Amino acid sequence: MSIMDDAWLILKERKEQGYYREATIPDDKRKPVTKIPRFFGSREHRYQQHPFANRFATLALSQALADMGEDIVPETPIRGGGVEQRQMDEVFGRRGRSDYGGMHNEMDVQRIRQLPLMQMLGLADLKGQNIGMQDNRVKVFDPAFRTFRGHKIGQYGKPLDFQEGTVMSNIKENFNNVPADELAELAQQVKEYRPQFDVWEDRGNAREWKEGMGDYTTTRDTLAYLNSLNQDPQQTKLFQHEGFGENTQQYNNMLEQLGRGQ
Numbered sequence: 504m505s506i507m508d509d510a511w512l513i514l515k516e517r518k519e520q521g522y523y524r525e526a527t528i529p530d531d532k533r534k535p536v537t538k539i540p541r542f543f544g545s546r547e548h549r550y551q552q553h554p555f556a557n558r559f560a561t562l563a564l565s566q567a568l569a570d571m572g573e574d575i576v577p578e579t580p581i582r583g584g585g586v587e588q589r590q591m592d593e594v595f596g597r598r599g600r601s602d603y604g605g606m607h608n609e610m611d612v613q614r615i616r617q618l619p620l621m622q623m624l625g626l627a628d629l630k631g632q633n634i635g636m637q638d639n640r641v642k643v644f645d646p647a648f649r650t651f652r653g654h655k656i657g658q659y660g661k662p663l664d665f666q667e668g669t670v671m672s673n674i675k676e677n678f679n680n681v682p683a684d685e686l687a688e689l690a691q692q693v694k695e696y697r698p699q700f701d702v703w704e705d706r707g708n709a710r711e712w713k714e715g716m717g718d719y720t721t722t723r724d725t726l727a728y729l730n731s732l733n734q735d736p737q738q739t740k741l742f743q744h745e746g747f748g749e750n751t752q753q754y755n756n757m758l759e760q761l762g763r764g765q
Contacts (some may be wrong), residue, residue: 523553532590539585554708556585559719560651567692576644584706596631611641623677625649651722662725668753670760683733690726
């Protein structure tokens with residue numbers, strides 16, 4: 504590629520809008536995609552429905568899974584409430600939601616979806632527009648994790664509710680199928696992700712920051728607890744501690760749902 508070609512690519516980019524954010528995509532694939540919160544309303548009364556460009560829990564999970572070698576492309580928080588993401592070599596979905604560029608790619612998507620860890624996390628939103636090729640592999644670059652729904656997680660129910668003794672179905676049905684070493688690594692990676700959010704702390708929207716961090720800590724603590732059941736199967740007395748409710752039977756019922764009842 505010549506110097507003139509490089510200069511031309513620098514000037515070329517396109518913008519695409521999703522439900523709550525706007526992406527700037529350089530034609531130069533060596534440059535990252537930038538995603539920022541989308542503005543709504545009139546010019547005089549503009550507002551951002553989601554002041555941060557992604558759900559906190561989703562960012563931490565995506566980076567952790569990518570670091571574990573899973574076919575998820577992570578995004579990185581940047582100043583101003585936005586994120587950056589390495590570009591895909593090819594993106595599918597040009598002919599609709601079910602366009603994966605061929606049957607072989609579709610089979611790869613199903614393979615990723617059906618991994619026990621992904622089943623427990625509730626990997627979703629696998630439409631063609633969120634799937635592509637990177638380094639000769641099919642990758643998910645804009646995932647959702649239904650078990651940890653992100654923004655205002657409490658609105659959708661807690662993954663584990665120690666007060667009520669309930670377990671979300673994705674966890675209940677798949678927890679014991681996830682290899683213990685995978686869950687341990689995921690829990691540790693998500694825990695270590697916390698400093699990445701510091702770049703957003705001065706964004707200026709304290710309420711949204713608090714809600715986003717609440718989603719992250721719920722995800723971190725849920726994974727830590729599930730991992731602790733693997734590491735110490737005799738943990739049956741946690742109901743006695745603050746945060747785990749006061750009803751012994753409810754807590755034991757929750758353990759039974761996780762296949763750890765005595």
